[in-house]
Amino acid sequence: MYTKDKKVGEGTFAIVYVGRQAETDRKVAVKMIKVNEFKNGLDMTAIREIKFLQEMRHPNVIELLDVFVADGNINLVLEFLPSDLEMLIRDRSVVFSEADMKSWLLMMLRGVHHCHRNFVLHRDLKPNNMLLAPDGQLKIADFGLARAMALTPYERMTPTVVTRWYRAPELLMGARHYTGAVDVWSLGIIFAELMLRVPYLAGQTDEEQLEITFKALGTPLPSQWKGVDALPEYRKFSTPRHPAPTRQQLQELFSAASDAALDLMCSMIIMDPIKRVTTDEALLAAYFRDAPAPTRTTELPKKS
Known part of the structure; x- marks a missing residue:
């Protein structure tokens, strides 16, 4: 009862x-x-x-x-989990360090890696679905949009999944077949939000979301992403073409990020999903081996 x-x-x-x-x-x-x-x-x-x-x-x-x-x-x-990552990001009275962000990202990647290893796509990763236990453990919630991975390229899925700000470009352009790379993109955007303390790519409509994504990360070309020009919404947004940001521009925007943090974030939000890192690869990134070590879960910041 x-x-x-x-x-x-x-x-x-x-x-x-x-x-x-x-x-x-x-x-x-x-x-x-x-x-x-x-x-x-x-x-x-x-x-x-x-x-x-x-x-x-x-x-x-x-x-x-x-x-x-x-x-x-x-x-x-x-x-019952009393708070979530979005609450912490929005609460300016809560101060967190690189070691704290490293701990949260590590737990997110471990949870999503477990899903992908069991052939499950979450398809709605965002900060308020990252719940926080009293002992500091982060737990992925809300599997309402989850589904089994497509086993063949001919198995079609809906592209209208994932909350807009965390939606991968292949979904925004109408891809009907996709992989765990859509979840990795979402985690990369959450990682960016942790570092910025504000949403990284915040569009008000699906069309604006794609425009903002291209402006921030560059318009993908067919020579860089094979088959992108075949996606239903590509041609509508392929002009004007926006250049990819330089390393210096990224360092200026993410001013507190280490080189290893930027390397990992960039590898998680590569436009071409085939080139995006997998959760296995992300977990082996230098970022997690470099100092500082991830904060112990019991010592992570909590909602005030």
Whole structure:
């Protein structure tokens, strides 16, 4: 038995409550999926979220504790995590160091690496889906847009996934087949946001998002990214052509970043998804070997 003590969030298809497990008095989050909002019964996104959370057991992935049905609605019982990375980024009273950022990025990469190793794309990585436990552990949440990786180039997927500011250029240009590189792009943009303390690429529409991305990182050419000109939205935004930023321009923008931090960030947000680093490669980056060492999770900054 679980109580639903306080509503903390609501979307079209789900309401999230803070509650307690009656037997242990453990604080939990209860995500109630409103089945009657779906025209043809339970939507595939809800089924996928349950399936993937049951499979994705990892220290850096939120834990699904239970699933139950009440009043015709499916309820997911999740571990309760009091804050998220977005809260820390926005709270200027919270000061964090390179070692802190290194620790958070390392945990994000480990969680996503676990997903990719199990052939799962998250497809909605952003700071407020990076939840923080009281012991400092970061856990990836919200698998509502997750799906199994396409096993062949002929398996088509929707490009309208990932919150706009963290959406990879291949998705913005309408790619129907893509890989774990879309998640790596999102992590690279989150890493940039950690360093800047403001969103890096913040468009108000999908069209503006693509324009901002090209202005910031350069318009990709077919000679640099094979097949980019075949993507549905490419020609609309291929002119005027914007040059890629110089190293000096990046160093001026990310003034506190080390060379190793810039190298890793740039490798995660390469335009061509085939050239983008994988989570395996990112975890082996010099950035994580260089001083300072990642902060211990118990010593990471917390929301004031």
